[in-house]
Amino acid sequence: MSGRLILAGNVIADLVIEVPALPERGGDVIGSRTELTAGGGFNTLVAAGRLGAETVFAGLHGTGPYGDLVRAALAAEGVRPLLPARTDGDTGFTVALVDAGGERTFVTSFGVDAEMTADDMAKVAAEVRAGDLVQLSGYGLVMPVNGPLLSAFAAALPGGVTLCLDPAPLVADIPAAVLGPVLARTDWLSANAREASLMSGLAEPGPAAAALRARLAPGAGVLVRADKDGCWLAPPDGSAPAHVAGFPVAAVDSNGAGDAHVGAFLALLGEGAAPAVAVRAANAAAAYAVTRRGPATAPTRAELIAFAREAGAADVVALLGG
Numbered sequence: 437m438s439g440r441l442i443l444a445g446n447v448i449a450d451l452v453i454e455v456p457a458l459p460e461r462g463g464d465v466i467g468s469r470t471e472l473t474a475g476g477g478f479n480t481l482v483a484a485g486r487l488g489a490e491t492v493f494a495g496l497h498g499t500g501p502y503g504d505l506v507r508a509a510l511a512a513e514g515v516r517p518l519l520p521a522r523t524d525g526d527t528g529f530t531v532a533l534v535d536a537g538g539e540r541t542f543v544t545s546f547g548v549d550a551e552m553t554a555d556d557m558a559k560v561a562a563e564v565r566a567g568d569l570v571q572l573s574g575y576g577l578v579m580p581v582n583g584p585l586l587s588a589f590a591a592a593l594p595g596g597v598t599l600c601l602d603p604a605p606l607v608a609d610i611p612a613a614v615l616g617p618v619l620a621r622t623d624w625l626s627a628n629a630r631e632a633s634l635m636s637g638l639a640e641p642g643p644a645a646a647a648l649r650a651r652l653a654p655g656a657g658v659l660v661r662a663d664k665d666g667c668w669l670a671p672p673d674g675s676a677p678a679h680v681a682g683f684p685v686a687a688v689d690s691n692g693a694g695d696a697h698v699g700a701f702l703a704l705l706g707e708g709a710a711p712a713v714a715v716r717a718a719n720a721a722a723a724y725a726v727t728r729r730g731p732a733t734a735p736t737r738a739e740l741i742a743f744a745r746e747a748g749a750a751d752v753v754a755l756l757g758g
Contacts, residue, residue: 451470482732488707496527496548503547507521513732529544550579578609601619657671700714709755
């Protein structure tokens, strides 16, 4: 039986605007397309759920147009919200500017999702059971209210629960007192190359993966996502980091690609897949996602099998049961 994926983080609204290029300071550009969707950790839940994992949203959601959008999106993907809607405000939102090269730039404004309470965290902790996979994001840890609560929650997770941390772009702003206990409990750290460099001080993803693994407890693993170049895996067994090749595609929108990678990796890890093969499949899921417009574009299991078969990735096809 696959382990559940529990997101102890944020699902917010994404206002996505496609632009030819970012404007200069004080300037302006005309967007070519605008879309309002659920985003944040939603993309990770979608990626895992579409591969067959049971998914639970253990974060806050407000009352208002953004909260309504989030709940409708969760329901459409079969994700169960754990906490009731807050009536004292709305869910937050992100403005995501996607340039002509597919790169995205964010501006985030949090809502009630940044105002967790000790009672909220107690409900989340009571939900977690052995075999579950818990996903944390640096976005939650950087919040003045949520950060300390999530840090204490992570540190107290029982054995048999897999904790994955995605440090997110604001990792340099997370207080050391909040991040330290999380890193000490983390089983898997999944960062993009920029985040890995910020955390390690190393520019190259392979050495950065090794340095980050040294900051974790023995038996933990690290992924450094390198976009079209695939991913570097520093395995839990302490062996040297290995490069796991990616899948060359024509990217049209990279928004949500990292989330697709994390969600696919955790879903397959929860099925008992070996990390190296789960990473290879996650690379394929991320590659598939960037060929579609929108944030929640992770493939279903059938779509991922078809993509991997066309790419000649027999190992991924076999893993997925195709």
